[in-house]
Amino acid sequence: MALDRPSVPNDLSAFWMPFTANRQFKKAPRMFVSAKDMHYRTADGREVLDGTAGLWCCNAGHSRPKIVEAIRAQAGELDYAPAFQMGHPKAFELANRLRDLAPDPMEHVFFTNSGSESVETALKIAIAYHRAKGEGQRTRLVGRERGYHGVNFGGISVGGIVNNRKFFGALLNGVDHLPHTHDLSRNAFSRGQPEHGAELADELERIAQLHGPETIAAVIVEPMAGSTGVLMPPKGYLQRLRDLCNRHGILLIFDEVITGFGRLGSSFAAEHFGVMPDLITCAKGLTNGVIPMGAVLCTSEIHDAFMHGPEHLIELFHGYTYSGNPIAAATGLATLETYAEEGLFQRAADLAGYWEDAVHSLRDCPHVIDLRNMGLIAGIELEPIAGAPTKRAFQAFLDCYERGVLIRTTGDIIALSPPLIIEKAHIDHLFSVLRDVLQNLD
Ligand code: PXG
Numbered sequence: 284m285a286l287d288r289p290s291v292p293n294d295l296s297a298f299w300m301p302f303t304a305n306r307q308f309k310k311a312p313r314m315f316v317s318a319k320d321m322h323y324r325t326a327d328g329r330e331v332l333d334g335t336a337g338l339w340c341c342n343a344g345h346s347r348p349k350i351v352e353a354i355r356a357q358a359g360e361l362d363y364a365p366a367f368q369m370g371h372p373k374a375f376e377l378a379n380r381l382r383d384l385a386p387d388p389m390e391h392v393f394f395t396n397s398g399s400e401s402v403e404t405a406l407k408i409a410i411a412y413h414r415a416k417g418e419g420q421r422t423r424l425v426g427r428e429r430g431y432h433g434v435n436f437g438g439i440s441v442g443g444i445v446n447n448r449k450f451f452g453a454l455l456n457g458v459d460h461l462p463h464t465h466d467l468s469r470n471a472f473s474r475g476q477p478e479h480g481a482e483l484a485d486e487l488e489r490i491a492q493l494h495g496p497e498t499i500a501a502v503i504v505e506p507m508a509g510s511t512g513v514l515m516p517p518k519g520y521l522q523r524l525r526d527l528c529n530r531h532g533i534l535l536i537f538d539e540v541i542t543g544f545g546r547l548g549s550s551f552a553a554e555h556f557g558v559m560p561d562l563i564t565c566a567k568g569l570t571n572g573v574i575p576m577g578a579v580l581c582t583s584e585i586h587d588a589f590m591h592g593p594e595h596l597i598e599l600f601h602g603y604t605y606s607g608n609p610i611a612a613a614t615g616l617a618t619l620e621t622y623a624e625e626g627l628f629q630r631a632a633d634l635a636g637y638w639e640d641a642v643h644s645l646r647d648c649p650h651v652i653d654l655r656n657m658g659l660i661a662g663i664e665l666e667p668i669a670g671a672p673t674k675r676a677f678q679a680f681l682d683c684y685e686r687g688v689l690i691r692t693t694g695d696i697i698a699l700s701p702p703l704i705i706e707k708a709h710i711d712h713l714f715s716v717l718r719d720v721l722q723n724l725d
Pocket residue numbers: 338339396397398399400402431432433434505509510511538539540541566567691693
C-alpha cells in the first residue's frame with residue numbers, strides 16, 4: 284500500500300458530530316481513512332475488522348469494485364436530473380429491481396435519501412391513502428416503545444427511544460405506543476425468536492378500542508428492533524399484529540431499514556417471518572451505505588388508491604430534490620447486482636448457525652446477562668455498572684477498537700451486524716477479541 288495517508292485535520296471544532304459525545308471524541312479522535320472488504324484502516328495505520336457493517340449498512344463490505352465503478356461512470360454520464368416532472372432510466376430500472384426483490388405484494392417504490400425520510404414518507408402515504416379512500420378520519424399512528432424510526436419529527440413521534448424524544452417538544456399528536464417486547468425474565472439467552480410475548484401485540488386492540496379503530500391510519504414497527512439493542516419479535520407476535528390490523532382496516536408498516544437486504548438471511552424480514560406488511564421502509568443496504576438513498580415499497584392497493592382524478596394533476600404532494608438521484612440509483616443497481624452475483628443473502632443464511640454458536644459461546648463471560656441472535660445479527664446485553672449506565676459497554680467498544688475490532692453499543696448492549704461477506708475466520712477472531720475484552724472489563 285502507498286504511504287500517502289491523508290493527514291488528520293488538527294481543527295475538529297467546526298463539525299458538530301451526530302449522535303456523538305463531541306467533547307470526548309475530539310480529545311481522543313478515532314478516525315478511519317480507508318476501507319476494503321471486511322476492514323477499515325485507521326489514521327494511525329491499524330486495520331480494524333468491521334463487526335457492524337459501518338452502521339448496519341455496508342452489507343457487501345467496503346469499496347467493492349462494481350459499486351465503485353458504477354459511481355465513477357454515472358458521475359461522468361448524468362450527474363443529476365430533476366426529480367420532479369422529469370425522469371432518468373436508472374431510477375426506473377432500480378425501482379423494477381426492488382419490486383422483483385421484495386416480497387410479492389410490494390409493487391411500487393418511492394425513493395428517499397435515508398431511513399428517516401423513508402419513515403416520514405411511509406407515514407404520510409398511509410394517512411393520505413385513507414383520505415384518498417374517503418376515510419380522512421384515519422389519522423392516528425401507532426408505534427412501539429423502544430422503536431427507532433429515524434430522527435425526524437414523524438419518526439421520533441412514533442419512535443420509542445426516550446432520549447431521542449424528550450428534548451424535542453410536543454412532537455406529533457395522535458400517536459400511541461405498543462409496549463416493547465423485551466423480557467429477560469422469560470426470554471434471556473434465546474436463540475432466534477423468543478418464546479414469550481406474542482400477547483403483547485394485543486395491546487393494539489386496547490388502543491383501537493380506546494380511540495375507535497376507524498381513527499387509526501397505521502401501525503409502524505421494526506420487525507426486529509435493531510437500534511434499541513437487537514430485540515427479536517416473539518414467536519407469533521408479528522402475525523398477531525397483522526391480524527389485528529386486518530380486522531380494523533389499519534395499515535401495517537415494517538421499518539426494514541436494518542433488516543432489509545439480507546441481514547436476516549432473506550431479502551426482507553417480511554419474507555423471513557412470513558408476515559406481509561402493507562408498506563416497507565428501507566435505506567442503508569439499498570446502496571451498501573455508500574451513497575445516501577432510501578425507499579418506501581408499497582402494495583398496488585395503496586398506490587392505485589392515488590391514481591384517480593385528472594391525469595395532469597400530481598397525485599401525491601411529496602418528494603425530495605434527490606429522490607431517485609442518478610448516482611444513488613446507479614449505486615443501488617450495482618449493489619443489488621453484487622448481492623445477487625455473490626449470493627450474499629444466502630450466505631448470511633448459511634452462516635447464521637455458525638454465528639449463533641459463536642454468539643452463545645460468550646455465555647460464561649462476566650457481566651453478560653443476555654445473548655440474542657438471528658441471521659447475522661447479535662445483541663450482547665451487559666449488566667450495567669451501578670449508577671453508571673452505558674459505561675461498561677462503551678468501555679468494551681473502546682477496548683475492542685484498540686484491539687482492532689469495531690463493535691457498536693447502545694446503552695449497555697453490544698450490537699453486532701457484520702458485512703455479509705464475513706468469513707468464519709473473521710467470526711472466530713471477532714468473538715475471541717470480545718471474550719478477552721469482556722473478561723478484562725470492570
Ligand atoms: N428506521 C430504522 C429501523 C433504523 O434502524 C432509521 C429508520 C433511520 O435511518 P437513517 O438513514 O435516517 O439514519 C434507522 C437507522 C445504531 C444505528 O447503531 C441505527 C441506525 C442509524 C444509525 C445507527 O443502532 N438506524
